[in-house]
Amino acid sequence: MPTSEVTGRKRSSCPTRSITAAEQPAVLLDRLSLQRNDCRADRGDAITRAGARTALWLSLLVVSYSWAADGGIRDLGAMATALLSGGRLAGLVSADLLIVQFVLIARIPLLERAFGQDRLIGLHRVVGLTSFTLMIAHVAVITWGYAGGDVLATPAMVWELTVDYPGMLLAVVGTALLLMVVITSVRPIRDRLRYESWHLLHLYGYLGAGLVLPHQLWTGQEFLGSTAATLYWWTLWILAAAAVLVWRIGLPLWRSVRHSLRVAAVVPEADGVVSVLDQGARRQQRTNADPASRYPDPLRRSLREAVVTGP
Incomplete structure (x- = not known):
């Protein structure tokens, strides 16, 4: 029995042939219809996952x-140029993974259906840490290269690059903000913060990425x-920004305004566990008019038929 990569639960295998009404009762046909829909969804999710992995590696x-076409391999011959070349490569890969990191957390429906939100958040953490590590390596190695491989001259070169090169001061501030996000995401430190405080600090990652971008340009x-x-x-940057603006910001705001969503109550359930109850005028009207509307489409059809035909 195959396992869903989205939920981790066991799924039934797809039927090998169609079953007519004469062979099985109508209730079983409804279940097989839901099963076929699950199988089609699984195939689509598998295609999406394969496409996402291919896009990342591409x-x-x-x-x-x-990097190679711009002389990256050729520059590996001498120490100073090798440091500059290696630093450039680390910076390029870091920037690429930084964009991937934002796409993973942009709440894109296609990716969330294929991977599941929990898995995307886990990938976001791994990709983000890798990107930041490469960013620090980029700063250290390329500065060392500009100093001609002289370790003692590197601190003075840091100051010179920050002050004299366009966009570098913004990049330093952006790197500091990203460092703050990484530090506050470490589990022991995060557990000491209120979620609201941690989330606010985490949003500074967007500002940090925006301040780093001019240096690259x-x-x-x-x-x-x-x-x-x-x-x-x-x-890449425009697509990533559009994904965040549309699905991370725009769509939730539009849904909240459209349904007039409000928090009706916060009910304590257990120690450290609460239920947040929401309400919305349009949502309540729709549910009152059709109680089955709160369920997914396949179940909605079956529930309506059950109301009409009875047990």
């Missing part, structure tokens, strides 16, 4: 090719040297 491949070698690379990165 994006990393494009970034690596861009104004001083990034790939941006300045290749129109195709510039178009590629702009496309």
Whole structure:
């Protein structure tokens, strides 16, 4: 019996042939109809997961090719240029994973149906930590490279890059904000914070990413040297921003306004557990008019038929 990658529960296998009404009662046919819908959904989710993985690896491949085409491999011959080249590659992969991180948490319906929200949040944490680690490596290694491989000259080079290079001061502030997000996401520290405080601090990650972006646009070698690379990165950033604005911000606001959602009560259920009860005028009108409307479409049809035909 196959296991759903979304919920982890066992699912029945798809029927191998159609079953006529003469062979089985109508109730069983309804169940088989739901089963077929589950099988079609599973196939669609599997295609979505495969497409998402392919898109991730393709994006990393494009970034690596861009680095190599711009002399990244050739520059590995000497220590100073190797440090600069390695730092550039770390920065490019970090930026790519930073975009992936925002897409994972953008509440895109297609991805949430295919992976499940809990799994997306777990991937978001792993990708985010990897991206930030590469970002720190980018800063350290490329600064060391600009200092000619001289460790003692590196601190002075940090100051020079921050003050003299366009967008670098914003990048420093953005990196500090991302560092704050990473630190407050560590489990022991997060457990000491109220959820509202942690969530507010976590939102500064969007600001941090926005402050890091000008550095990539104004001083990034790939941006300045290749129109195709510039178009590629702009496309990624615009798509990621659009996903966040539409599904993370716009859609919840639209639904709240449309249904006039309000918190009606917060009911304590157990120690540290509460139930949040909401209400909405349009939602209540729809439920009163058709009690089955609160259920998914396949179950809705069966419930209506049961009301009409009786037991």
